[in-house]
Amino acid sequence: MQKTLNFPRYDALLNTDVCDARNNAELTLTLRLGFRQINPAGTAAEGTYHDYGDATAPTRKIIRWTPSAWASWKHNFVRSAQAFWNGKFWLINHLGYFGYRAGRQIFLPNIWCRFVLQGSDANIGSHHHTIDVVRLHPSENWFGSHSTLYDSLDTNSVRKGTDSHGQPIMQRAHVHEVGHLLGLGHVAIGQPGCPANGNTNASACYGTNDHDQYSVMGEGMQLRPEHAQPWIDAMRQFAATEPPSTVYTIPAPTITQLPQRMLDMMFPFTAVMRRHYPRTPAELEARQMITSRH
Amino acid sequence: MDPHQANAMTTLSLFAHARALTAALACFGAAAIVTASGSTAHASPPASKKDSKAMTTSKPCPKGNLERSQCMIRLLLDDVAKTYDGSGGGGISAIRALNTTTFAVSLPQEGRIDVLTYEFELHPDGRVAIKSRTPSTQNVGPGTGK
Numbered sequence: 001m002q003k004t005l006n007f008p009r010y011d012a013l014l015n016t017d018v019c020d021a022r023n024n025a026e027l028t029l030t031l032r033l034g035f036r037q038i039n040p041a042g043t044a045a046e047g048t049y050h051d052y053g054d055a056t057a058p059t060r061k062i063i064r065w066t067p068s069a070w071a072s073w074k075h076n077f078v079r080s081a082q083a084f085w086n087g088k089f090w091l092i093n094h095l096g097y098f099g100y101r102a103g104r105q106i107f108l109p110n111i112w113c114r115f116v117l118q119g120s121d122a123n124i125g126s127h128h129h130t131i132d133v134v135r136l137h138p139s140e141n142w143f144g145s146h147s148t149l150y151d152s153l154d155t156n157s158v159r160k161g162t163d164s165h166g167q168p169i170m171q172r173a174h175v176h177e178v179g180h181l182l183g184l185g186h187v188a189i190g191q192p193g194c195p196a197n198g199n200t201n202a203s204a205c206y207g208t209n210d211h212d213q214y215s216v217m218g219e220g221m222q223l224r225p226e227h228a229q230p231w232i233d234a235m236r237q238f239a240a241t242e243p244p245s246t247v248y249t250i251p252a253p254t255i256t257q258l259p260q261r262m263l264d265m266m267f268p269f270t271a272v273m274r275r276h277y278p279r280t281p282a283e284l285e286a287r288q289m290i291t292s293r294h
Numbered sequence: 295m296d297p298h299q300a301n302a303m304t305t306l307s308l309f310a311h312a313r314a315l316t317a318a319l320a321c322f323g324a325a326a327i328v329t330a331s332g333s334t335a336h337a338s339p340p341a342s343k344k345d346s347k348a349m350t351t352s353k354p355c356p357k358g359n360l361e362r363s364q365c366m367i368r369l370l371l372d373d374v375a376k377t378y379d380g381s382g383g384g385g386i387s388a389i390r391a392l393n394t395t396t397f398a399v400s401l402p403q404e405g406r407i408d409v410l411t412y413e414f415e416l417h418p419d420g421r422v423a424i425k426s427r428t429p430s431t432q433n434v435g436p437g438t439g440k
């Protein structure tokens with residue numbers, strides 16, 4: 001089965017054709033970005049542009065995009081952001097959805113989370129998001145960018161904060177931003193200083209301890225299982241809309257299994273950051289996790 | 295808008311309740327800054343993780359509005375240097391007088407502007423002291439921050 005669901009933020013393709021005794025189902029989220037050049041006025045080679053595109057904010061010097069610089073920037077953005085997010089998570093399939101036979105054995109797949117980023121000029125094709133991009137003059141080292149206005153340095157690793165040992169916390173802004181485009185919020189939302197119903201861009205939302213600050217949805221570059229939420233959301237839709245497997249249905253729980261089953265029904269897919277192999281019914285029902293199979 | 299919220303599934307409402315409870319508790323635990331004069335100011339979410347440092351900054355200042363405002367801005371700049379981790383941002387984009395004894399300093403970051411509002415007190419002996427520092431965040435651009 002290869003089935004696509006279209007979400008506002010991305011398209012999701014579930015592929016179970018690749019499943020066998022060792023290979024899980026694959027869920028690929030595809031994000032289509034349209035990039036638009038911001039250039040100096042008229043035909044000038046150099047000009048200025050306001051931080052955040054806000055006429056009341058300071059200006060920074062910008063230079064005209066050349067075809068080669070534009071192509072190179074887009075290529076670098078797409079390649080590096082895709083590599084960062086692709087293939088990093090596996091979803092444990094607690095309820096045994098999408099069972100299949102491999103030979104005479106029934107297997108229940110886990111889900112490998114893949115990511116495809118497609119970037120093209122905004123005037124070509126359709127996109128989930130459109131992004132304006134300024135090319136900074138070599139004398140500038142910072143520009144006030146936001147969710148739909150990037151600058152040419154956003155793919156560089158820059159210092160975003162300082163940890164409790166005085167060490168710099170580095171981040172490539174574009175991978176953080178792709179997290180937002182996938183629907184992820186800042187790391188510390190819901191913690192003191194960053195109430196979920198308040199301003200979730202407040203500096204406290206980027207983390208007030210080393211662990212949070214080093215998260216990619218804080219000031220750093222670390223991925224965490226919670227960053228698999230977009231794939232989990234998509235899988236829940238697939239599980240709800242696809243017909244049940246013809247080869248396996250999880251047995252009704254015993255009384256002692258009931259609390260765990262209720263949890264599994266609330267959270268049928270949970271993320272890990274290490275490959276977990278497809279399971280046999282006995283392994284799944286015993287809640288065994290198979291991280292190596294010979 | 296927090297995109298994570300917008301994307302939340304109803305089946306995760308258990309988490310939503312827990313999050314709301316945390317948010318409510320956070321309001322009760324709002325940051326407070328103890329100033330040199332010993333007064334306490336309640337603040338919105340901290341713009342700096344070093345906010346807990348007590349401010350000990352005060353200066354004897356010559357009389358005259360120009361000298362007094364220079365004094366306040368110097369105190370403010372010293373305090374920003376000590377307490378604000380702006381390693382990732384664009385520096386200071388504005389210092390604006392809101393009234394005779396209150397200045398706001400704007401510190402642009404990607405996707406937001408951190409604003410620190412300083413209130414000063416003038417002592418009869420000519421000394422000027424920071425009474426409070428209140429951090430806040432100004433959103434920029436559409437939707438979520440960077």
Ligand SMILES: [Zn+2]
Pocket residue numbers: 176180186405438439440
């Ligand atoms: Zn952000």
